[in-house]
Amino acid sequence: MSVWTRIAGPADVPYLEGRSVVVAGRRIAAFRLPDGWAATDAACPHEGGPLGDGIVADSCVTCPLHQRRFDLRTGRQIGGDDVVAVHEIEERDGGLWVRLAAPAALENAA
Amino acid sequence: MFSTHGILVIGGGIAGQAVCEAVRTRDTDVPVTLVCGEDHLPYDRVRLGDLLADDGTVDALRLRPDGWYEDAGVTVLTGSRVASLDPDTGTATLESGTVLHYDRVVLCTGSDALVPPLEGSDLDGVEVFRDPADCAAILGAARSARHAAVIGGGLLGLEAAHALAKLGTATTLIHLVDRLMERQLDAPAAKLLTPAIAGLGVDVRLEHATKAVLAGDDGKAAGLAFADGTSLDCDLVVVAVGIRPHVGLARETGLTVERGIVVDDRLVTSHPHVLAVGECAQHRGVVHGIVAPIHDQAQVAADTLLGRAAAYEGSIPTAKLKVMGVDLVTAGAAEGEREVVVADAAAGTYRKLVTSPEGVVLGAVLLGDARGAELLMDAVRVGRVTEDPLALLAEASQATAAELPDTAQVCNCNGVCKGAIVEAIRDGGLGSTQEVVNVTRAGAGCGSCKPVVTELLQIERAGAAEEPAYLCPCRKLTREAVGDLVRERDIVSVSELAGACGAGRDCGACKPGLSYLIEERQAAKFRQERHAKYINDRVHANIQNDGTFSVIPRIRGGVVTADELRRFADVADKYELPMIKITGGQRIDLLGVRKEQLPAVWEDLGMPSGYAYAKAVRTVKTCVGTQFCRFGLGDAITVGIDLEGAMEGLHTPHKVKAAVTGCPRNCAEAYVKDIGLVAIENGWEVYVGGAAGASVRKGDLLTTVETAEEAKRVALAYLQHYREHGEHLERTYHYMERVGLEAVQAVVLDPEQQTGLLERYAIAKAACDPDPWRERYAPVHPNQFSELDSDPEGLDLVALAAAGMEVAR
Numbered sequence: 001m002s003v004w005t006r007i008a009g010p011a012d013v014p015y016l017e018g019r020s021v022v023v024a025g026r027r028i029a030a031f032r033l034p035d036g037w038a039a040t041d042a043a044c045p046h047e048g049g050p051l052g053d054g055i056v057a058d059s060c061v062t063c064p065l066h067q068r069r070f071d072l073r074t075g076r077q078i079g080g081d082d083v084v085a086v087h088e089i090e091e092r093d094g095g096l097w098v099r100l101a102a103p104a105a106l107e108n109a110a
Numbered sequence: 111m112f113s114t115h116g117i118l119v120i121g122g123g124i125a126g127q128a129v130c131e132a133v134r135t136r137d138t139d140v141p142v143t144l145v146c147g148e149d150h151l152p153y154d155r156v157r158l159g160d161l162l163a164d165d166g167t168v169d170a171l172r173l174r175p176d177g178w179y180e181d182a183g184v185t186v187l188t189g190s191r192v193a194s195l196d197p198d199t200g201t202a203t204l205e206s207g208t209v210l211h212y213d214r215v216v217l218c219t220g221s222d223a224l225v226p227p228l229e230g231s232d233l234d235g236v237e238v239f240r241d242p243a244d245c246a247a248i249l250g251a252a253r254s255a256r257h258a259a260v261i262g263g264g265l266l267g268l269e270a271a272h273a274l275a276k277l278g279t280a281t282t283l284i285h286l287v288d289r290l291m292e293r294q295l296d297a298p299a300a301k302l303l304t305p306a307i308a309g310l311g312v313d314v315r316l317e318h319a320t321k322a323v324l325a326g327d328d329g330k331a332a333g334l335a336f337a338d339g340t341s342l343d344c345d346l347v348v349v350a351v352g353i354r355p356h357v358g359l360a361r362e363t364g365l366t367v368e369r370g371i372v373v374d375d376r377l378v379t380s381h382p383h384v385l386a387v388g389e390c391a392q393h394r395g396v397v398h399g400i401v402a403p404i405h406d407q408a409q410v411a412a413d414t415l416l417g418r419a420a421a422y423e424g425s426i427p428t429a430k431l432k433v434m435g436v437d438l439v440t441a442g443a444a445e446g447e448r449e450v451v452v453a454d455a456a457a458g459t460y461r462k463l464v465t466s467p468e469g470v471v472l473g474a475v476l477l478g479d480a481r482g483a484e485l486l487m488d489a490v491r492v493g494r495v496t497e498d499p500l501a502l503l504a505e506a507s508q509a510t511a512a513e514l515p516d517t518a519q520v521c522n523c524n525g526v527c528k529g530a531i532v533e534a535i536r537d538g539g540l541g542s543t544q545e546v547v548n549v550t551r552a553g554a555g556c557g558s559c560k561p562v563v564t565e566l567l568q569i570e571r572a573g574a575a576e577e578p579a580y581l582c583p584c585r586k587l588t589r590e591a592v593g594d595l596v597r598e599r600d601i602v603s604v605s606e607l608a609g610a611c612g613a614g615r616d617c618g619a620c621k622p623g624l625s626y627l628i629e630e631r632q633a634a635k636f637r638q639e640r641h642a643k644y645i646n647d648r649v650h651a652n653i654q655n656d657g658t659f660s661v662i663p664r665i666r667g668g669v670v671t672a673d674e675l676r677r678f679a680d681v682a683d684k685y686e687l688p689m690i691k692i693t694g695g696q697r698i699d700l701l702g703v704r705k706e707q708l709p710a711v712w713e714d715l716g717m718p719s720g721y722a723y724a725k726a727v728r729t730v731k732t733c734v735g736t737q738f739c740r741f742g743l744g745d746a747i748t749v750g751i752d753l754e755g756a757m758e759g760l761h762t763p764h765k766v767k768a769a770v771t772g773c774p775r776n777c778a779e780a781y782v783k784d785i786g787l788v789a790i791e792n793g794w795e796v797y798v799g800g801a802a803g804a805s806v807r808k809g810d811l812l813t814t815v816e817t818a819e820e821a822k823r824v825a826l827a828y829l830q831h832y833r834e835h836g837e838h839l840e841r842t843y844h845y846m847e848r849v850g851l852e853a854v855q856a857v858v859l860d861p862e863q864q865t866g867l868l869e870r871y872a873i874a875k876a877a878c879d880p881d882p883w884r885e886r887y888a889p890v891h892p893n894q895f896s897e898l899d900s901d902p903e904g905l906d907l908v909a910l911a912a913a914g915m916e917v918a919r
């Protein structure tokens with residue numbers, strides 16, 4: 001799926017926090033990092049915890065339900081083998097744009 | 111040598127556990143199944159007394175956490191007993207009928223308490239001291255008992271008598287012969303021990319042969335009758351005269367059984383596929399009743415099981431009395447051809463060394479002064495030869511852990527020698543006593559060797575202080591280090607701190623802790639940032655398994671008005687909330703609230719936040735006290751509401767729960783709260799460090815004061831002391847265990863320091879936010895309560911302002 005979707009304005013996500021939104025029927029979470037943006041599926045692969053509500057560090061997020069931690073660049077769990085899908089996200093012309101990972105990429109990841 | 115069936119271990123005691131671990135350290139693949147007759151995972155029977163002393167739990171005695179068995183690949187069946195065994199076909203049948211297969215089976219069935227065939231020994235009120243159920247029974251009986259009698263003056267009886275006396279029960283210790291612990295002690299030592307035990311409030315009666323337990327009118331035990339015609343009134347009898355090995359299963363299996371299950375030096379029984387280890391085993395005619403030999407046996411048994419040659423040549427009997435204030439250690443023979451003694455009757459100390467004429471050390475008795483016990487036990491174990499026994503005794507009393515040979519067994523409970531501990535510290539780069547205990551198990555038994563473990567650690571670390579818990583493990587920063595930085599650079603936010611030292615940047619897990627520390631140090635100057643907080647503290651509600659939140663308003667002292675109750679009902683209806691629940695904290699919980707609904711729900715409730723989601727002061731539970739209760743000694747409600755008002759809004763290292771109760775009946779559970787006030791006849795008791803959650807601990811009595819005002823002051827001073835010194839996520843019950851009551855009293859009860867604490871408390875209190883729910887009027891971010899595609903259920907701020915509602919910050 002190669003469409004870019006505008007999900008919000010950059011100011012809509014607070015610094016070092018995440019917020020979720022539905023894109024093409026799929027709830028994803030967008031994170032504002034010190035050096036840019038990251039986007040993953042909103043649901044934690046463990047038990048669906050809202051990753052957007054997790055604590056965000058320079059490049060990882062910790063799920064608020066059972067503290068699984070995921071690298072926001074690769075989607076891989078740190079200290080475990082769960083994987084959460086990561087999506088392309090960029091800030092341009094005053095907007096935040098997301099392109100969902102292709103299902104194929106998903107399988108590789110998972 | 112193994113087909114697929116592997117090893118079956120019968121009996122989940124210390125022996126069964128030791129065998130499983132010894133096998134696993136040698137072979138990680140062979141299937142191992144452990145069948146535990148008791149309902150618990152293997153626990154430390156040695157510390158069973160804890161269940162009599164402080165209301166400890168069996169879980170606290172666990173030899174290994176639940177996770178261990180899965181990680182180690184050991185299949186455990188608890189609460190199931192093996193009914194029959196057929197080693198020829200390699201099968202075992204459980205009482206449930208299930209059949210297990212194995213190649214080799216190890217009997218670790220231990221023993222039962224020995225109950226001599228006394229008339230009346232089956233009466234109600236006659237207990238033994240062997241497992242948790244016995245402890246529960248003894249505790250229950252002790253509460254109402256007028257007088258307790260313990261039959262048996264050995265290690266076990268002494269421990270039981272001491273425990274009962276400590277519970278405040280009048281206790282008499284009955285012993286058959288003319289001296290206590292006759293198996294381990296010589297006459298002079300025993301003579302000194304008797305007064306020491308009497309000093310603990312135990313009435314000791316020697317040379318008393320119990321003839322029968324007498325029944326009262328109620329059919330329960332009411333007394334003891336002795337051979338000499340005398341008798342003793344007592345409504346609780348604890349029989350602690352010895353053990354009876356569990357050999358039934360072995361006998362039915364056709365194995366050779368004498369007093370115990372007979373094994374050879376490889377721990378193999380009369381059937382080549384069956385081994386036996388522990389208190390059920392009889393080796394070279396001896397059945398050991400202590401832990402140390404079990405570990406030696408388990409090692410050899412594991413080698414035998416895995417087809418490696420090894421031999422167990424017996425163990426030197428050693429004994430350590432686990433009775434506070436009575437140091438007693440014995441090893442080997444208490445008497446012999448050549449003896450040297452250093453005794454001071456006045457001081458109640460007695461140190462004796464027994465050697466052969468040639469000076470081979472055969473035994474040691476240390477009473478009242480156990481210095482150098484490890485060194486002497488080792489001398490006995492290895493049969494050290496000494497020209498001058500007196501000099502060896504003297505040397506021992508000076509000996510530090512440094513002088514111990516590597517072979518010296520430091521932990522007798524878990525059979526860990528100095529060499530193993532030092533190696534673990536070096537290889538694992540261990541930094542704290544607790545780490546060493548966890549890794550080596552030394553000190554995880556009766557705990558009496560922990561000081562030596564600490565000493566070894568200090569030597570290894572060249573005196574360097576124990577490694578502290580890190581507040582930010584990624585950057586190895588301690589709470590102290592971060593605190594200094596905050597002071598020196600006058601840091602007021604987590605981002606500033608991250609810029610200064612990198613704390614919180616790598617995994618982020620420590621950010622809430624950093625945030626708390628800066629807030630605690632900087633009070634009003636602190637600039638909070640939501641990214642450094644858990645979601646709970648960003649939206650002031652507790653996240654639930656389905657991503658919705660719970661709302662628990664402040665209900666001081668558990669007292670509500672009819673009008674508030676109406677609002678709860680209306681809110682629940684209006685927002686169609688799935689549940690209204692009375693919490694365990696005397697409050698009301700609205701569950702299943704969506705993040706977006708929070709501001710509106712708060713507004714309609716019109717009550718302040720109960721901080722139920724935060725590491726902060728939670729509740730102050732109260733009972734009705736003098737206001738209504740016929741037993742009331744203090745106005746618990748007023749004092750509790752008052753105390754909650756004084757503490758609410760303050761963040762703390764971990765949550766803080768308090769209670770104020772009107773009398774020692776303790777309806778408000780003040781004994782098991784972080785802070786508990788108990789009204790007594792003309793005064794108040796202040797308890798701290800209590801808990802009744804994951805662990806149960808009665809609070810320590812910090813002090814007793816005359817007025818509620820003083821009690822409140824002490825409570826607030828303690829709260830501030832904990833705020834300043836508790837580690838992040840360290841509950842007060844852990845804090846008290848770590849620093850100790852005396853240390854805390856020295857600070858909190860010292861008039862000058864108390865004033866200082868109360869001043870700093872006042873500053874913090876002034877700076878804290880009593881009701882973060884007012885952020886509904888001034889969100890820290892437009893999307894504080896919403897996702898990108900949702901809107902907070904609209905609060906019309908303009909209208910509110912017009913209506914003159916106070917709008918916060």
Ligand code: SRM
Pocket residue numbers: 652653654655660662691692693694695696697698699720722728729767800801802803804805841
């Ligand atoms: C709501 C409540 C249960 C109830 O319906 O009664 C509750 C609910 C939770 N407790 Fe509790 N505790 C509640 C009273 C208690 C009590 C009883 C009391 O407070 O008198 C205890 C034992 C007392 C104590 O804490 O010492 C208690 C001991 C715990 C513990 C164990 C703490 C410990 O170290 O022993 C945890 C886990 C933790 O804190 O790490 C915990 C954690 C939790 C959490 C916050 C778990 C979590 O992080 O999600 C639960 C939130 C559920 C939710 O989604 O709202 N809760 N919890 C009670 C709220 C009380 C209140 O009005 O604020």
Ligand SMILES: Cc1cc2nc3c(=O)[nH]c(=O)nc-3n(C[C@H](O)[C@H](O)[C@H](O)COP(=O)(O)OP(=O)(O)OC[C@H]3O[C@@H](n4cnc5c(N)ncnc54)[C@H](O)[C@@H]3O)c2cc1C
Pocket residue numbers: 120121122123124125126145146147148155156157158159190191192193218219220221222239240241266269356359387388389390398399400401402404430432522523556
């Ligand atoms: C209060 C107390 C204090 C003590 N203090 C000390 C001390 O300070 N120092 C010291 O060295 N020793 C001390 N001891 C002795 C020490 O606890 C024992 O020597 C040790 O626990 C024996 O362990 P074990 O595994 O051989 O037997 P046990 O602990 O008796 O374990 C045997 C287990 O096997 C189970 N079992 C039996 N038959 C079956 C079956 N057919 N199927 C399945 N399971 C079965 C039993 O239920 C039991 O759980 C103390 C003992 C007590 C009671």
Ligand code: SF4
Pocket residue numbers: 733734735736739740741742743746771772773774775776777778
């Ligand atoms: S604690 Fe005492 S005063 Fe309070 S309600 Fe219970 S019995 Fe009554």
Ligand code: FES
Pocket residue numbers: 044045046047048049063064065066067068
């Ligand atoms: S749901 Fe994310 S860690 Fe459990």
